[in-house]
Amino acid sequence: MAKRLLVFVVAALVTGATAQLGLWFAPFVVGVLAGLLSLRWRHVTLVAAAGAVAGWGLPLWVLALRGFPSGATARAIAAFAGLPPFASITVVVTLLLAFLQAVVGAWLVRAFTPRVTAEPPAGANE
Amino acid sequence: MVSAVGAVVVSVALLGIMGFGYGTIPALGPALDPGRGAWTSAGGGQPVSSEKLDVPGLTKPVTASFTKDGLASINADSDHDLFLALGYVHAKFRLSEMDAERRLGEGQLAQLGGPSDLASDEFELRLGLLRTARNEWTRTTGQARMALLAYSQGVNDDIAQVRADGDWPAVFTLTGAYPKPWTPVDSLVIQGVLTQELDYTTEPLDYTLLDRSLGTMNTMNWFPVLPANTWTPYDTGPYKKEPLTPVSPGVASSAPAGSASLTSTASVAAPGGGGGTGERLADSSAVAVAAGQLLAQLSQLPARQIHKYPDSNAWAANGSAVAGGGALLGGDPHLPQTLPSVWYEVSLSAPGYQVAGATVPGVPGVLLGHNSHIAWSLTNTQNQATFYYAEKTRGDEYYWDGAWRKMTVEHYTIPVRGAATVHLAVDITAQGPIMTQAGQQMAVDWMGNVPSDDLGALLGINTASDWPQFKGALSGWRAPAQNFTYADNDPTSTAASAPSPASTHGQVGNIGVYAAGYYPQVPSGCQPWLPMSGTGACDIDGVIPYNAIPQVYDPPSHIVADDNQRPVSASYPYYIGTSDDFFDPGYRAAYAYQSLRAGEPLTSSSIAALQNNLTDSLASSMVPQLLTALRSSSLTSSAQRSALSLLSSWNDAMDENSAAATIWWTFWSDYVTGVFAPWWKSGKVPVGKDEGGLSLGAGLVPLYEDLQAWTSGDPDNAAFRGPDGQGPGNAQAAMVAAFKKAVSGLSSSLGGSPSAWTWGRVHSREFPSVLGASGLGYGPRAAGGDPFTEDAADGGMTAEAGPSWRMIATLTAGGVSAEGVYPGGQSENPASPWYTNLVPLWWDGQYLPIPPPGSVAGDSKWTLDG
Numbered sequence: 001m002a003k004r005l006l007v008f009v010v011a012a013l014v015t016g017a018t019a020q021l022g023l024w025f026a027p028f029v030v031g032v033l034a035g036l037l038s039l040r041w042r043h044v045t046l047v048a049a050a051g052a053v054a055g056w057g058l059p060l061w062v063l064a065l066r067g068f069p070s071g072a073t074a075r076a077i078a079a080f081a082g083l084p085p086f087a088s089i090t091v092v093v094t095l096l097l098a099f100l101q102a103v104v105g106a107w108l109v110r111a112f113t114p115r116v117t118a119e120p121p122a123g124a125n126e
Numbered sequence: 127m128v129s130a131v132g133a134v135v136v137s138v139a140l141l142g143i144m145g146f147g148y149g150t151i152p153a154l155g156p157a158l159d160p161g162r163g164a165w166t167s168a169g170g171g172q173p174v175s176s177e178k179l180d181v182p183g184l185t186k187p188v189t190a191s192f193t194k195d196g197l198a199s200i201n202a203d204s205d206h207d208l209f210l211a212l213g214y215v216h217a218k219f220r221l222s223e224m225d226a227e228r229r230l231g232e233g234q235l236a237q238l239g240g241p242s243d244l245a246s247d248e249f250e251l252r253l254g255l256l257r258t259a260r261n262e263w264t265r266t267t268g269q270a271r272m273a274l275l276a277y278s279q280g281v282n283d284d285i286a287q288v289r290a291d292g293d294w295p296a297v298f299t300l301t302g303a304y305p306k307p308w309t310p311v312d313s314l315v316i317q318g319v320l321t322q323e324l325d326y327t328t329e330p331l332d333y334t335l336l337d338r339s340l341g342t343m344n345t346m347n348w349f350p351v352l353p354a355n356t357w358t359p360y361d362t363g364p365y366k367k368e369p370l371t372p373v374s375p376g377v378a379s380s381a382p383a384g385s386a387s388l389t390s391t392a393s394v395a396a397p398g399g400g401g402g403t404g405e406r407l408a409d410s411s412a413v414a415v416a417a418g419q420l421l422a423q424l425s426q427l428p429a430r431q432i433h434k435y436p437d438s439n440a441w442a443a444n445g446s447a448v449a450g451g452g453a454l455l456g457g458d459p460h461l462p463q464t465l466p467s468v469w470y471e472v473s474l475s476a477p478g479y480q481v482a483g484a485t486v487p488g489v490p491g492v493l494l495g496h497n498s499h500i501a502w503s504l505t506n507t508q509n510q511a512t513f514y515y516a517e518k519t520r521g522d523e524y525y526w527d528g529a530w531r532k533m534t535v536e537h538y539t540i541p542v543r544g545a546a547t548v549h550l551a552v553d554i555t556a557q558g559p560i561m562t563q564a565g566q567q568m569a570v571d572w573m574g575n576v577p578s579d580d581l582g583a584l585l586g587i588n589t590a591s592d593w594p595q596f597k598g599a600l601s602g603w604r605a606p607a608q609n610f611t612y613a614d615n616d617p618t619s620t621a622a623s624a625p626s627p628a629s630t631h632g633q634v635g636n637i638g639v640y641a642a643g644y645y646p647q648v649p650s651g652c653q654p655w656l657p658m659s660g661t662g663a664c665d666i667d668g669v670i671p672y673n674a675i676p677q678v679y680d681p682p683s684h685i686v687a688d689d690n691q692r693p694v695s696a697s698y699p700y701y702i703g704t705s706d707d708f709f710d711p712g713y714r715a716a717y718a719y720q721s722l723r724a725g726e727p728l729t730s731s732s733i734a735a736l737q738n739n740l741t742d743s744l745a746s747s748m749v750p751q752l753l754t755a756l757r758s759s760s761l762t763s764s765a766q767r768s769a770l771s772l773l774s775s776w777n778d779a780m781d782e783n784s785a786a787a788t789i790w791w792t793f794w795s796d797y798v799t800g801v802f803a804p805w806w807k808s809g810k811v812p813v814g815k816d817e818g819g820l821s822l823g824a825g826l827v828p829l830y831e832d833l834q835a836w837t838s839g840d841p842d843n844a845a846f847r848g849p850d851g852q853g854p855g856n857a858q859a860a861m862v863a864a865f866k867k868a869v870s871g872l873s874s875s876l877g878g879s880p881s882a883w884t885w886g887r888v889h890s891r892e893f894p895s896v897l898g899a900s901g902l903g904y905g906p907r908a909a910g911g912d913p914f915t916e917d918a919a920d921g922g923m924t925a926e927a928g929p930s931w932r933m934i935a936t937l938t939a940g941g942v943s944a945e946g947v948y949p950g951g952q953s954e955n956p957a958s959p960w961y962t963n964l965v966p967l968w969w970d971g972q973y974l975p976i977p978p979p980g981s982v983a984g985d986s987k988w989t990l991d992g
Contacts (some may be wrong), residue, residue, distance in 0.1 A: 019161030022292070025141060059160040063168055072957035073168035073296070076902060079956070080164075080297050081152070085901025094158045094165075097144065104137050111133035 004047045011051025016058040027052035027098040031105020049102035056098040149544035150240040157300045164296040171957025174986045181214050183279045184992035190215050191983040196952035196960035199473040199983035208476035209273040209490045211990055213280025219953050220487035222295045223466050225305040231255040231315035237541040238303050245426035251538045252552050252559050259314035262577045270582040274310035277490040281308035316488035321574040324506050325606035327433050329706045330514045331417040332819040333655050338414050339809035349828045352696050353705040354835035357712030359695050360639055360686050361676040367699040370668025413516050413657050415565025421816040430462035435927045436690035436708040437918035438505035440611035442637035447684035449727035452938040453635025455613035456733035457503020460918050461930040464896040467950035469931050475980035481588045482976050484931050491584040496942045499591035500614040501935030505688050507607035507641045510703035511573035515557040515660035519567045526556045527662040573644045578604035600642035607643025609688045615937035634939050638679035639688050645670040655704045670700045687718035705828040713914040717743040730934045737932050738971035739916040745778045745790050751837055755858040768880040769869045782886030782910040797864035808849035891925045902956050945973035
């Protein structure tokens with residue numbers, strides 16, 4: 001459990017911090033790393049993907065906390081993109097992109113690595 | 127193996143689409159990156175706070191202060207710094223709008239919007255706003271040159287800051303098409319876009335199709351050069367008849383330099399533009415094909431790109447007409463109403479400029495406003511400034527002035543978002559660019575393509591202090607022709623000295639209108655309302671001289687009303703356009719004169735009341751005749767009797783709660799359609815080629831004028847009998863039939879009692895997003911008004927055009943003060959509190975004081991320092 005929490009936090013911090021640098025593909029890299037880790041730890045892919053989502057959600061939350069009009073901005077982005085002008089659409093699409101990147105990154109690694117035939121029991125390494 | 131291939135393909139596809147986009151899908155990765163993507167535009171949505179900003183190029187610190195509503199005031203120690211700061215402030219609040227406007231004019235819109243904007247880009251590059259702007263820049267000198275250079279630097283300072291911070295307006299991040307550095311040519315292109323929107327017209331193309339469908343006689347009877355009804359010109363004469371002024375040489379934006387046709391010795395054209403046929407066109411059917419094709423091409427452009435509605439108001443009063451003396455000026459230009467607005471309100475103060483009012487983002491200087499001595503506003507003159515020529519061609523040559531000549535060819539590349547780059551070659555003849563090659567090569571000679579020192583003129587009136595200076599500054603203004611309505615606070619006013627029963631001591635102020643611009647003339651015998659021969663015989667041979675163009679100064683009535691009506695009477699000795707040239711039918715002008723005279727002595731409240739007035743004066747003249755017709759006919763249903771009762775007690779106000787307004791408007795539409803639709807059907811008018819210019823449902827103003835005139839003066843006109851003789855036969859029968867049809871139609875569509883058919887149920891206003899983003903506009907919201915009310919609502923039952931800015935200036939010996947409002951807000955950022963905050967004020971007919979030049983507008987203050 002602690003390792004999963006660690007993976008979640010690290011994934012969130014990495015994706016959140018790199019987003020500030022414009023490294024939008026960081027969730028994919030996190031996914032690749034999660035794919036490597038998943039050779040040893042079960043469910044780590046989903047945990048890392050959740051961390052990536054949190055990492056991209058964090059700046060949006062901070063934006064709102066600082067009093068920026070993030071809801072109105074999200075609505076405007078949806079409208080400019082030709083989508084229905086609802087803030088929730090932009091938020092969901094943004095977070096979905098982080099999630100998809102992480103999952104696809106992990107999938108890429110798993111597709112090129114041999115399957116582990118005998119995984120340790122759940123919690124054995126915790 | 128399959129899984130590996132799948133994983134690679136999906137990974138590459140996902141990262142590729144996110145990194146580079148696909149088709150019109152933007153690069154979603156950088157666009158939605160929460161740290162650097164479009165989300166950062168939230169910063170621009172925060173309320174402005176006091177801070178110090180680094181603005182390179184300033185020689186001394188400049189302050190920009192803001193009221194709580196966002197109205198700006200800029201104070202600088204030099205004119206250079208003032209314009210630099212204005213460019214910076216404009217860009218801070220309107221960079222997306224400015225970039226979109228210059229893209230539109232420069233034919234680069236498809237790079238932002240994709241293939242759907244290609245038609246617009248091709249049209250603009252053919253027409254040549256960019257060529258004209260470049261030409262103008264090479265001729266720009268003095269204050270205008272200084273202002274453009276400083277302004278450009280200010281815009282670029284903001285772009286550099288935004289680039290460094292990554293705080294781009296969302297539209298840039300989403301499209302990945304970031305703004306290039308601003309140049310003076312960009313400002314001149316935006317000036318050209320505004321000129322096009324006010325001045326480029328297609329009537330000769332519509333006349334061509336009407337002529338072929340309805341026949342020449344019916345076309346010219348129903349769409350005559352001079353309208354069938356009466357109107358109220360502000361310039362009643364006597365008129366001067368002087369030799370024409372040659373068009374300025376070097377019209378290289380549209381024609382090869384040194385074109386003899388446009389610089390030849392001029393002669394006076396016959397009144398009405400000549401009456402002969404001129405040189406016959408070889409193949410009129412080919413011309414009709416070309417006209418239809420060009421109209422179809424134009425129909426793909428955004429609605430506001432071509433001039434459509436004539437609804438502006440500008441009034442001035444002085445002397446005994448004004449309470450307490452002094453002068454008053456009211457101005458409300460009616461344009462497409464968008465978010466953000468075309469206007470940005472600002473007060474400017476520097477050693478050479480003390481001026482406030484409405485500016486156009488992208489252009490330095492105040493377009494409508496006041497300084498310490500004068501106030502002014504503009505309405506469109508509506509004269510014909512677009513002439514079409516059917517060229518005689520052979521390969522890449524055209525025949526002109528007795529010889530075959532090579533066309534000039536300009537090449538352009540148009541980047542298209544999500545598609546391949548398009549290459550465009552534009553052929554240019556002596557008359558101008560070839561706009562279509564379908565059926566017949568057709569060139570256009572448009573006055574907006576003549577280099578015009580509009581900015582020099584604008585800066586001149588910004589600093590003028592009396593009528594001679596004001597009028598003198600406008601001598602360089604060529605297009606778009608505008609009625610510049612004027613008032614001053616001159617203590618030696620002729621108005622003060624003119625005897626008047628109501629005159630009092632202490633009166634100051636003069637008023638006037640000068641309709642600056644080019645009014646092109648063609649030789650007698652040519653018909654400028656149709657495409658003309660391109661061989662040289664019908665080339666423009668000059669323009670109406672400066673002293674003879676429409677104008678009025680200190681009229682004895684102490685009132686002038688300029689509402690886009692034909693500004694001169696029928697005896698004016700020059701051609702300025704036909705009844706189909708968007709001159710307002712004169713209903714608003716007549717009502718304004720009547721209302722202003724009745725309201726004397728006038729105050730600013732009188733002007734405000736009139737700007738927000740909803741009286742339809744066409745209804746005032748027609749409803750009594752309708753009632754007479756109905757009372758002598760048999761009304762068979764209770765709904766008809768109820769509708770008659772409502773009309774009988776109606777005050778002619780197109781109020782949103784008025785049911786009579788709905789009945790009137792539906793009746794009038796059915797009256798027009800009932801009389802003319804059989805002719806349209808019989809003649810097979812190709813309405814689909816140009817809905818706005820040919821469809822009866824679009825509100826063809828000349829037909830309104832015809833019906834108004836015939837109903838009272840020619841009730842048995844042949845038009846009432848229809849093409850097959852089976853029509854109602856006279857005006858009275860046609861009106862009764864139209865009324866019954868209107869009641870029947872409204873019963874079906876709205877149901878219930880006629881008293882419940884309120885205007886607001888069928889009529890609304892909408893202010894769409896200028897970038898076309900649905901959901902970022904305002905409305906539709908139930909609203910009063912129609913195209914003929916002073917508070918005009920035009921563009922259909924969901925009106926998108928109307929008062930784009932309302933201003934009232936009060937001029938006394940103590941100075942000039944003004945109040946204004948526009949439907950929108952100072953910021954283009956939809957997340958900003960200043961995006962729509964002025965809309966409720968505008969909607970309720972309220973105004974805000976325009977901060978006086980030199981004042982500190984509010985507590986929020988930027989200190990700009992280089």
